Amino acid sequence: MPEVKEDILTTLTYFDNFRYPLTAAEILSFLPNICSRATLEIHLAALLQTGTVFQVQGYYSLCNDAGMVQRRITGYQKAMPLIRTAEKIAGLLSAFPYVRGVAISGSLSKGYADEHSDIDFFIITAGNRLWLARTFTHIAKKISFLLHKQHLFCMNYYIDEYYPEIVEQNIFTATEVVTLMPVKGMAAFIVFNQANGWARRFLPNHPLPAVPTKMLRHNLLARGIEKLLNSTIADWLDNRLMLLTEKRWTAKKQAGKRDDHGRVMSMHSGKHYSKPDPTFFQEKLMNNYRQRAREIIRKAQPHWMAAIHPDATEPYNS
Helix, strand or coil: CHHHHHHHHHHHHHHHCCCCCECHHHHHHHCCCCCCHHHHHHHHHHHHHCCCCEEECCEEECCCCHHHHHHHHHHHHHHHHHHHHHHHHHHHHCCCCCEEEEEEEHHHHHCCCCCCCCCEEEEEECCCCHHHHHHHHHHHHHHHHHCCCHHHCEEEEEEECCCCCCCCCCHHHHHHHHCCEEEECHHHHHHHHHHCCCHHHHCCCCCCCCCCCCCCCCCHHHHHHHHHCCHHHHHHHHHHHHHHHHHHHHHHHHCCCECCCCCECCEEEECCEEEECHHHCHHHHHHHHHHHHHHHHHHHHHHHHHHHCCCCCCCCCC
16 A cells, blocks of 8 residues: 555654654654555555664654754753743733633644744633733733743734634645644633544544543633623724734834744734744745655655565555
């Protein structure tokens, strides 16, 4: 079944974009088609035999690079204490008005961190109150700048509970969805998982994020603020904050301002979402991934067909 080998290579190609080797169990969970562990191991062994895939210390990748494997191991060791910090910060963020769910996202949710890592958060807000919630939580962000801890408060993706489905649906967004680490907000993430079952089309072997075991309960202050801002005032404020924030971010984009990692500061937003502009990272990554995957499979096909048919001289075309 050459298609299993193709699936393995496309999976390794995707994570090679991040210099992130995978274990056999991880390859299985990120394959684009249903596959058994036994079948995976047969085809992995064949790819190892032909020198198409390499294994170092139980990690598989497209290159024989012990340094990359050590980077992954060290990254995991650095991630563990940072995840504990992130869980505490998620508890703080969940206490703000109109926040209904908080998850750890980004590289940390995949068990990796280095000396430049931020803590990224994915936040679900009350319906039609995203911009109020975003403004309240960014109070913590402003304070973190004063303490030089801004890298611990990267709230870069917000959705509201009325529209929890992720619109961009591809291998990148599916991977981000299934690797989220929800910390607070059981009810919000039950609805989120139901709305984003599409991710299983791309990653059928991977479960959706585990739902927090406890309901999110706000403190008296947060409940009081939500009660004080009646629907009419809150509607006006939310819309006003959206317009002001969009205006400020448009100015940053036009000025070519960059973040601490050298990336252009750009936000894609609407009434029910606020997220990084996909054209500045996601689309570029996806285009590069597709091109590389096609090239790697093209080069590998003659090798595995020769292993099946030693007299074969023509590449196999699936």
